[in-house]
Amino acid sequence: MAEPILAGVAESDLGETPDRNWLDNAAIATVRALDDAGCTLAEVDGVAVAGGDDYMPALILSEYLDLDEPSFLEGTEIGGSSFEHFCGHVRDAMARDEADVVVVAYGSTSKTGPSDDRSLEVTHPVDGFVRPTGLFRPPGAYAMAARRHMHEYGTTEEQLAEIAVSTREWASMNPKAAQREPITVDDVLESRPIADPFNLLDCCLVSDGGGAVVLVSEEKARDIDVPPIAVAGVASTSTHRQDVSEMPDMTTTGAAVTGPKAFEQAGITHDDVDVAEIYDSFTYTALVTLEDLGFCEKGAGGEFVSGGTTAPGGELPMNTQGGGLSYCHPGHFGVFVLIEAVRQLRGDYTGDRQVDDAAVAVAHGTGGLLSSSSTVVLRREA
Amino acid sequence: MSAPVEDRREEWDGPVPVPTGATEPFWEATLEGALRYQECDCGNRQLYPRAVCTACGAEDPPFEESEGVGTIYTYTTCHVPGEPGFGDRTPYVVGAVELAEGPRLLALIDAEPTELAVGSPVAVTFWRVSDEAAIPVFVPE
Ligand SMILES: [Zn+2]
Numbered sequence: 001m002a003e004p005i006l007a008g009v010a011e012s013d014l015g016e017t018p019d020r021n022w023l024d025n026a027a028i029a030t031v032r033a034l035d036d037a038g039c040t041l042a043e044v045d046g047v048a049v050a051g052g053d054d055y056m057p058a059l060i061l062s063e064y065l066d067l068d069e070p071s072f073l074e075g076t077e078i079g080g081s082s083f084e085h086f087c088g089h090v091r092d093a094m095a096r097d098e099a100d101v102v103v104v105a106y107g108s109t110s111k112t113g114p115s116d117d118r119s120l121e122v123t124h125p126v127d128g129f130v131r132p133t134g135l136f137r138p139p140g141a142y143a144m145a146a147r148r149h150m151h152e153y154g155t156t157e158e159q160l161a162e163i164a165v166s167t168r169e170w171a172s173m174n175p176k177a178a179q180r181e182p183i184t185v186d187d188v189l190e191s192r193p194i195a196d197p198f199n200l201l202d203c204c205l206v207s208d209g210g211g212a213v214v215l216v217s218e219e220k221a222r223d224i225d226v227p228p229i230a231v232a233g234v235a236s237t238s239t240h241r242q243d244v245s246e247m248p249d250m251t252t253t254g255a256a257v258t259g260p261k262a263f264e265q266a267g268i269t270h271d272d273v274d275v276a277e278i279y280d281s282f283t284y285t286a287l288v289t290l291e292d293l294g295f296c297e298k299g300a301g302g303e304f305v306s307g308g309t310t311a312p313g314g315e316l317p318m319n320t321q322g323g324g325l326s327y328c329h330p331g332h333f334g335v336f337v338l339i340e341a342v343r344q345l346r347g348d349y350t351g352d353r354q355v356d357d358a359a360v361a362v363a364h365g366t367g368g369l370l371s372s373s374s375t376v377v378l379r380r381e382a
Numbered sequence: 383m384s385a386p387v388e389d390r391r392e393e394w395d396g397p398v399p400v401p402t403g404a405t406e407p408f409w410e411a412t413l414e415g416a417l418r419y420q421e422c423d424c425g426n427r428q429l430y431p432r433a434v435c436t437a438c439g440a441e442d443p444p445f446e447e448s449e450g451v452g453t454i455y456t457y458t459t460c461h462v463p464g465e466p467g468f469g470d471r472t473p474y475v476v477g478a479v480e481l482a483e484g485p486r487l488l489a490l491i492d493a494e495p496t497e498l499a500v501g502s503p504v505a506v507t508f509w510r511v512s513d514e515a516a517i518p519v520f521v522p523e
Pocket residue numbers: 422423424425426435436437438439440443
């Protein structure tokens with residue numbers, strides 16, 4: 001099957017954007033990503049948007065950018081993994097010659113935007129069971145899964161903290177990262193408790209901002225002469241949505257399904273993977289995803305991430321921009337794992353920030369409350 | 383079974399479940415101190431209540447009464463209130479309780495975190511939070 005080429009990537013301004021709304025940020029990221037790809041707005045014939053604080057975000061962004069009757073429209077909302085999920089739909093659309101230049105975009109004002117006013121009268125049947133418990137979501141839901149993992153496999157808080165430490169080490173080299181001061185395991189353990197076993201430094205940031213990636217057909221890629229970073233494998237699934245107690249197995253995520261499928265499509269093994277960009281809404285999210293993707297035995301994630309395995313110079317460089325834990329987290333982080341995977345494969349960086357000769361990357365998105373999983377394998381074509 | 387139902391209508395500032403559709407029989411029973419789950423003719427047991435059986439697709443699977451006991455499958459202590467009205471209660475414990483009959487239920491756990499571990503036995507009580515519903519709250523057995 002023809003593989004779409006990730007031709008351009010960009011962020012909007014990150015951090016606090018009080019004078020922008022989600023749409024402004026998505027649009028700014030889009031035009032910057034098109035510029036990165038050497039494409040123009042006039043060439044865009046497909047748009048895929050998730051998140052956004054409006055109904056019908058794909059239509060809203062299309063209108064805002066005054067797109068000329070796009071033939072491919074996508075708005076499937078599966079949370080933070082939506083953008084990885086879109087990559088599969090874009091591949092299918094391009095195989096049918098339905099589109100040549102597709103923008104996958106996200107924007108938010110998670111930090112400075114209005115917080116949602118929630119009614120105390122809960123009419124949604126599921127929420128009627130969840131919200132009166134007072135569970136602080138998402139952290140509390142992920143924390144419950146982490147505690148069960150600790151119970152079943154002996155995972156420790158120190159091991160979870162190792163992820164925050166190595167992620168921060170990557171962030172220290174990224175001028176765009178919000179948090180760049182090095183931290184220790186003790187710093188994580190001594191930070192403010194949020195939802196046991198998570199402390200503040202186990203939890204992602206809250207940021208404003210947006211991101212976009214431009215996917216082009218193989219034919220179009222030849223015209224614009226971009227580094228050929230191909231979508232070589234992609235798979236998605238879900239296990240539940242609002243209520244983590246509905247997870248069939250609270251210590252296993254959908255990545256156990258999507259990882260093997262995406263790897264098989266791409267024809268790769270774990271040894272081929274040079275860099276991993278793994279959604280890290282919490283330290284535990286990255287740990288359990290590494291296990292479920294098969295980078296180590298199930299339950300051995302704590303041991304695997306200890307000792308700098310995922311840090312600069314480690315065996316499996318992970319979240320090389322500083323992740324949701326230290327770089328930014330505007331709500332749906334999935335678009336940013338794609339952006340960083342592309343930059344690493346293109347060799348955009350210098351020094352320790354660049355993973356040597358990176359040719360294969362895994363970008364993994366997680367959405368909801370460990371609810372959805374989407375894995376993309378990206379390959380730099382020779 | 384009939385578990386204690388404590389009337390907390392005066393002091394409760396948190397979210398209040400509004401019984402609708404398939405959940406009505408569940409919430410009605412809570413006012414009498416009974417915890418119900420659905421058990422389909424096919425044998426499947428499920429919670430939260432739904433209009434269909436998730437195993438065989440039968441519509442409106444019937445309700446059975448739980449013994450109201452189970453074990454802590456996992457839990458967390460929330461140091462940040464997750465809902466309006468929980469500020470004064472913080473920190474508080476929320477758990478996933480595995481009922482003796484099988485289904486799991488997310489619930490407030492009225493206990494100190496030091497009294498709990500994964501696997502701890504718990505029993506249901508109810509806090510009446512509105513005219514229409516009493517929420518299940520578990521205590522160590
Ligand atoms: Zn049935």
